[in-house]
Amino acid sequence: MAVRKLEHVGIMVKSIEVSIAFYEDVIGLKHLENAGHIDEYIKLAFLAFPDQSQTEIELVEGYTGELANEGKVHHVAFAVDDIEQEYVRIQALNLQELDAEITTLPNGSRYFFFSGPDGERLEFFQSSR
Structure with missing residues (x-):
């Protein structure tokens, strides 16, 4: 490929x-x-x-116009080393649409979402892999 x-x-x-x-x-x-x-x-x-x-x-x-609606991305995820530390840092910035808590997946990976200046959804993700 x-x-x-x-x-x-x-x-x-x-x-x-x-x-x-x-x-x-x-x-x-x-x-x-x-x-x-x-x-x-x-x-x-x-x-x-x-x-x-x-x-x-x-x-x-x-x-x-139509060009602005060509495609939608649900979110962009960024890998982080310490999800708790990043959550506290982002909380202090008072950003829009910050998740109320960190989500832990069944495999142990953890994440939270917040919004950028134009409403784009951003995710900080700590993998258990």
Whole structure:
């Protein structure tokens, strides 16, 4: 098979600047670059983890109408080492739609959800694998 990795996940945002700051400050990503588009109204920004840039988050500002509804992503999950520590940290930020508690799956993996600045669902996940 020719598919080798997940390249990036595109997230529609209202403000590139607000979302870059959020993903840097809250998630810990590093802003790699802004990029143009053939549509002059569309702005793109790419972010990745400082020590691992194989998979990126692409922020997309400026799509309107039907283009904005092309596809829906349920959530983007980020692996964490200490789910309790991250839950306390995120709680202190008063972010929207934070789960009331950490969920533990039957296999021992644990997670919680919260929302980004444009309502995108984000998950912090600690695997038991």
